[in-house]
Amino acid sequence: MAEAPPAGRRIRKAVFPVAGLGTRFLPATKTVPKEMLPIIDRPLIQYAVDEAIEAGCDTLVFVTNRYKHAVADYFDKAYELEQKLERAGKTEQLELVRHVLPEGVRAVFVTQAEALGLGHAVLCARPVIGDEPFAVLLPDDLIWNRGPGALKQMADAAQASGASVIATQDVPRAQTGSYGIVATDDFRGRQGRITAMVEKPDPASAPSTLAVVGRYVLSPRIFDLLEATAPGAGGEIQLTDAISALLREQPVLAYRFQGTRFDCGTHIGLVEATIRYALDHEVLSDAARQMMQSALGEMGVVDQE
Numbered sequence: 001m002a003e004a005p006p007a008g009r010r011i012r013k014a015v016f017p018v019a020g021l022g023t024r025f026l027p028a029t030k031t032v033p034k035e036m037l038p039i040i041d042r043p044l045i046q047y048a049v050d051e052a053i054e055a056g057c058d059t060l061v062f063v064t065n066r067y068k069h070a071v072a073d074y075f076d077k078a079y080e081l082e083q084k085l086e087r088a089g090k091t092e093q094l095e096l097v098r099h100v101l102p103e104g105v106r107a108v109f110v111t112q113a114e115a116l117g118l119g120h121a122v123l124c125a126r127p128v129i130g131d132e133p134f135a136v137l138l139p140d141d142l143i144w145n146r147g148p149g150a151l152k153q154m155a156d157a158a159q160a161s162g163a164s165v166i167a168t169q170d171v172p173r174a175q176t177g178s179y180g181i182v183a184t185d186d187f188r189g190r191q192g193r194i195t196a197m198v199e200k201p202d203p204a205s206a207p208s209t210l211a212v213v214g215r216y217v218l219s220p221r222i223f224d225l226l227e228a229t230a231p232g233a234g235g236e237i238q239l240t241d242a243i244s245a246l247l248r249e250q251p252v253l254a255y256r257f258q259g260t261r262f263d264c265g266t267h268i269g270l271v272e273a274t275i276r277y278a279l280d281h282e283v284l285s286d287a288a289r290q291m292m293q294s295a296l297g298e299m300g301v302v303d304q305e
């Protein structure tokens, strides 16, 4: 009988690199960080935080820049607002404001002095993470699932295998130039061992159409490899380069998570997510459906009944 793989440690810490400039959403991101853009009534960062907590994380590390007070303010206590809501008897709203983080979960803020890339942002979290496996979540990749969240699925796979785990999804070949693309051994169920990783390959030279999505469970060895990573494309320290080095030393799994991913780092992705969440919303669903039908009807896209 084959020996069971060594079990890994359960992840407890999650890193949210939110120090990017968010240039694709200018001018909004002049003052509002991309991660604070809402889908209905919750900012993108809240969806990612909830996913990390569901996966078992109790320490959330936000890598911000010195202009991004909004993210820290959001997770801070809002004394004046709470007092006003309390006095006005708005208990439901008060609960919403108070419980952006549940009891027992702590938020730690680390500054990335210069936007030197995603890899550099992850490295900034090293003093808080220490020597244990941890998660990285990019909040502009919003993942919706009726069952367990994507990170929970990956954390379970990481714990069972002892490997690092990277979220992946199949994309049309024409889009490989927008993603990190992985080559893998054969898949068993949802996971396959990564053999190579290429950043934004041309469709013609891409080793597969399996694209990396913004969820990672990483071995702490990644920090040494990031330290040794020279700036790559655009003068930035790329997380992909360090992962390429990691997979030469340790198993790194590609994981085809269950769920739908919205690329909220793009205009159309944010629109798509808003529409899908509205259609699934317990209060807004009917109104959203009607509004969309009549909007499409007025534009001559569908026949109105």
Ligand code: UTP
Pocket (backbone or CB within 6 Å): 017, 018, 019, 020, 021, 022, 023, 024, 025, 034, 063, 112, 114, 115, 116, 117, 118, 120, 121, 138, 139, 140, 265
């Ligand atoms: P993106 O490539 O989406 O860049 O970064 P961006 O600056 O956020 O957005 P655009 O492309 O200018 O519109 C991927 C993730 O890495 C973080 C970003 O905040 C985002 O979550 N990041 C990127 C950092 O934290 N620091 C960096 O130096 C670069």
